[in-house]
Amino acid sequence: MSDPLVIAGRKLESRLILGTGGFASLDALAQAIEASATELVTLALRRVDPTQRGSIVDVLDRAGVALLPNTAGCYTARDAVTTARLAREAFETDWIKLEVIGDDRTLLPDGPELLRAAEELVADGFVVLPYTNDDPILAVRLQDVGCAAVMPLGSPIGSGMGIRNPYNLRIMRERVELPLILDAGVGTASDAALAMELGCDGVLCASAISRAQDPTAMAGAIRAAVQAGRTAHLAGRIPRRLHAEASTTDAGLPDFDAPPAGTPHGAG
Amino acid sequence: MSDPLVIAGRKLESRLILGTGGFASLDALAQAIEASATELVTLALRRVDPTQRGSIVDVLDRAGVALLPNTAGCYTARDAVTTARLAREAFETDWIKLEVIGDDRTLLPDGPELLRAAEELVADGFVVLPYTNDDPILAVRLQDVGCAAVMPLGSPIGSGMGIRNPYNLRIMRERVELPLILDAGVGTASDAALAMELGCDGVLCASAISRAQDPTAMAGAIRAAVQAGRTAHLAGRIPRRLHAEASTTDAGLPDFDAPPAGTPHGAG
Amino acid sequence: MSDPLVIAGRKLESRLILGTGGFASLDALAQAIEASATELVTLALRRVDPTQRGSIVDVLDRAGVALLPNTAGCYTARDAVTTARLAREAFETDWIKLEVIGDDRTLLPDGPELLRAAEELVADGFVVLPYTNDDPILAVRLQDVGCAAVMPLGSPIGSGMGIRNPYNLRIMRERVELPLILDAGVGTASDAALAMELGCDGVLCASAISRAQDPTAMAGAIRAAVQAGRTAHLAGRIPRRLHAEASTTDAGLPDFDAPPAGTPHGAG
Amino acid sequence: MSDPLVIAGRKLESRLILGTGGFASLDALAQAIEASATELVTLALRRVDPTQRGSIVDVLDRAGVALLPNTAGCYTARDAVTTARLAREAFETDWIKLEVIGDDRTLLPDGPELLRAAEELVADGFVVLPYTNDDPILAVRLQDVGCAAVMPLGSPIGSGMGIRNPYNLRIMRERVELPLILDAGVGTASDAALAMELGCDGVLCASAISRAQDPTAMAGAIRAAVQAGRTAHLAGRIPRRLHAEASTTDAGLPDFDAPPAGTPHGAG
């Protein structure tokens, strides 16, 4: 029973997008890709280093995954647009994970610059997946300018703090029809499950996997958690209550103590 | 790669224990058992109802699962002990999920009565799995009197509120060597994953599955979540940080703007 | 407009009870007592130290506060009862803050021992104020055996973690008619206000004040917070909503853009 | 000991700014102003209603408070700028609480439009206090364009949900030197205290007071809570710990049980 994530017409059987930052080696990355079952993987552009051995592109090609280049490190719409165009040239894909950050300590997105870059890239034919904060209004604006998905954070990149404000994601889900991909903050499996239960369509995860003590195992865990959360979301959870709701009926409860009421004991 | 939960010497490949309360029918229960892959299932004792059709014991026997009778509805150690003995007689098992509650609105356990009942049943040869609150001290006392596992709540039975106080479970995990099974409060998949990440050895779940809109799907979701949480726990999660930790390096970041510092532009 | 806290017939105008542990000096304590406006102050019994200068009893007597001796450090009902009797002898008061702990790392109460000691001390004529965990059932049991108040923790003594499980306090408040005094875990002013808003009748606070960088200032802050929380509780707060509720009406909003609908512009 | 809030050179002895929306009558407003001790009060502009009796401006003038007109109901920078200019004309003040919202259901701010309006109004000589979301980057941008304060939300206007993401406020506080005023979401006293403890310089509160069952009492409660939170912030709270930290020493603990170690009992 297929339940694919569809972004810009592309069907992805896996709802987990893997970020490649932080893996200790290309081998570790290759193993995590396999364990994660992902079909879409991010990568970045940096200056050529003549001493570098091994190419991440080869690893990703061998794994058969689609590429999602990012614009990490850009602080302005202009730099992000340039970087996106270089990525298109380098990787022959129109897809771009758009990052325009405001600060190198929080790596939080700069909303106005992000919106500007998104608008320009959409006009230039890109399939734009913006990394944004958890602001529902900005998410709607990004939808309005023609992005292909909206990728809010749960908490800062690499912080592992999970979803700090689930209410914002709930409100965002009410307002945004595009695919919602939780894009930062996952620290462990339950965070990924929660994202899906809140109505996200997918999860993008890098550090939680790449920097775990056992990245391959964590890739499997988060893969399972994304599926579990998705299934749970569709299965319709029970409501929350302050008090208890018995799971065992009181009907037919034995009475070991008193003689039945109103019975003249020993009367027979 | 087997990673069984071992309680009183019995190996359980599944770390999910299924409670049977709340299923709309025995068929629905049978399907959920299969979807959950559980190997241990609770049931209760009530007065014989001559009009009843179908036996839960037959369903459980056909499913090949072990039985875990409970003492639901007991308010005193005495009633719980009597009920446990009847369950042993009825189901030919020494295992008992011991419940001694204090209140029919919260169904919260009565600690002193629970401890008394546990002590008595251990002395009588039972394998005692007590449903307890999240008090680390009471958990240690239950361990001390010879219980086979400790089963703390996350929140009241059937409340679906998840784990209200994760700190207590962390402290309990530090103090208790016995298997810890989260026994109440799971509302959806992420709650089950979180329990395992906090170091629980298993999860007992009834209402979250039986009262979900699609119980079979939710059984599969929670099964996957328990495994995901277990794997994530063993995989060693990243630490939490207030600020970000970049997943893409800044090394080799291009500079599209300024001419290189100190270069007399056009000097050549 | 007086709104005293009444425990065992004694009226206290201040709803803040001060714990004396952790102050750097008796002077610091005296200043904090004054800043806190408390009328009831804890103290402990330890072996006489012939080298000790200054008596805490003198300080408390000069401040005009009532004494609330505790049984800190007791692990059994028996030791707690003996300590309480010595305190009665030493301080000529029937009041006792009853502590029976289970563990020197968490200092969490041992429920069954606590209940036993409470019962014995009540029978012996004490006014018993038990330090307990946040278990609503145990709170009811303590009420049932004749305690004068119930003093649940918010989090472990000295942890400064605030109220980890507000739901338990809400449930406890529904079930307990005795004065409820939050007795551990306050880290700062907002914690104390929250306790009162949840329906507690008072707050007992030691470390948050005594170990603050400026204990006198913090005493004033927590005093104000207790009053603020009490007043807010009685004032009836607004309900919580997921979405917004405008505080400025839309009626009469100007329209700077369009000509009024249906008006043939310039027709006149 | 004065500790005024200084905005654009104006000293405010009270750190509580009162919003006037939602009061049932001007009398109720007047009483709340007095109970709150505020010195700065918001109001809005709407079309003249010839049937209206009584003027809020008269009430505020009699109370001796300064006016802070808002631009509530504006969805674009253009409308907000026009409204601000009308407010300056109407109330003879350069101060403006700038609101540019994105959505009439969440009333959440529209970041890019807000920033544009702020820039234009600063250039036009206004003292701009923007109502913004809890995005630290946007807060820095608002500071950069010359605002006089930054007023982040804790949760949506009128929601009473308190501070949903305290981490964002902590990060914002690290980055913003301007006065930070929590501007939406306060539901009760503890929320206001928490805002101050997180380092906010003030709190703006409307619905929590005006729609409380007893607005005058709640005004007093929130006034006290703001002061308590401010004092606690400056007093230096204790650190948070997972485990306990004893407030009573173990030194000198009596031993009622065993004879002293190594003593041949009765040997004398």
Added chain:
Amino acid sequence: MIVHVNGATQEIDDGATVATVVQTMNPTPAARGVAVAVDAEVVPRGQWERRELHDGARVEILTAVQGG
């Protein structure tokens, strides 16, 4: 002679056993999953046939239900 079976008063013959009343409540008494207490004491299945009930006995005949 009067006994109380699952909370209801029932007239039985003198000398009636646990097995007798079990059979009236549960036509298939051999089925696994049934247990009996008389006056709050468990009566093992093996004793049902020979255990006679006394006047006023409180009999609880229980079986498995969903729960837990």
Added chain:
Amino acid sequence: MIVHVNGATQEIDDGATVATVVQTMNPTPAARGVAVAVDAEVVPRGQWERRELHDGARVEILTAVQGG
């Protein structure tokens, strides 16, 4: 001549000023707390008397209300 005052169409004489329409809406126009925009531009109070309205002008006459 037709103008639009606070969203409602109103017929006024040629040469009517802002002050004229303000007075119809608000009998105490000197009161602090009133501001006027014509075609989305603020008209300062000092100009109300001499600022004539053109045909089709959109006039907003605003005053203080409670608000957040």
Added chain:
Amino acid sequence: MIVHVNGATQEIDDGATVATVVQTMNPTPAARGVAVAVDAEVVPRGQWERRELHDGARVEILTAVQGG
């Protein structure tokens, strides 16, 4: 004769009372805030003068400290 006072062994004369050992530990025994247990039983202040200690008695002399 040997007694154990606050955990330390102490030699005292036969017939010595509680008051005697209290005085050695605490020069101002009248002070409020002191209590004594012998063998885990409280000895009220009024009995200190006449209560003789037996060989091996465990005496705890306690006083007020900060706490709680």
Added chain:
Amino acid sequence: MIVHVNGATQEIDDGATVATVVQTMNPTPAARGVAVAVDAEVVPRGQWERRELHDGARVEILTAVQGG
């Protein structure tokens, strides 16, 4: 003639092309995953051979790395 390649100053012959400098930095320039900007404008791979560099040109030669 001086150009700036990846932030470093480099002397090249007049008439040198983008392809020339790419080859010096990256011995396998045909490899997928490389892109070039001159003065912040992308130079498509197909133009590398014929696009001559001007004096002072700022050349960025980028390739794939882990990230995101």
